[in-house]
Amino acid sequence: MARVELTEDDRNWLRERHWQETYPDMAQRIGCCVDTIKRILVREGLQEFDGAKYQVKRHNHVRQWNRPCLDCQSTELRPRMWFYCTPCRKRRGHTDE
Numbered sequence: 001m002a003r004v005e006l007t008e009d010d011r012n013w014l015r016e017r018h019w020q021e022t023y024p025d026m027a028q029r030i031g032c033c034v035d036t037i038k039r040i041l042v043r044e045g046l047q048e049f050d051g052a053k054y055q056v057k058r059h060n061h062v063r064q065w066n067r068p069c070l071d072c073q074s075t076e077l078r079p080r081m082w083f084y085c086t087p088c089r090k091r092r093g094h095t096d097e
Contacts, residue, residue, distance in 0.1 A: 004032050004040060011044065018046050 006014070010030055018026065018041060027037040041047040066075045069085040076085050084092060 004030065004036055006030070006040065006044075014041070014044065014046060 013029070014026065021029075023034045023037055027034045030037060030040065032040070035053070038047070038049055039053070042049060063080040064077050065080045066077050067083070068075055069088055070083050071088040071091075072085060074085040074088075078085060082089065084094075
């Protein structure tokens, strides 16, 4: 599932009007479904909802390494077990950045 990225105008509009608009109206304005608009509101810190699917992702400590990339030999710091650097991962079609 692709993450919906907000423009600065949409973000400002949500901050100013989220309390007076209905969820379907906000979802239509942003171009997503009602569940997604609720997730966006949680992500932006504007509202909170009960339920696991609306929880903000925890930032766990990820072990890092600088092992040479298998393609370009870059030694940039990246999560352990990533055998390719970020640019090479993108080139290979990975979307977990």
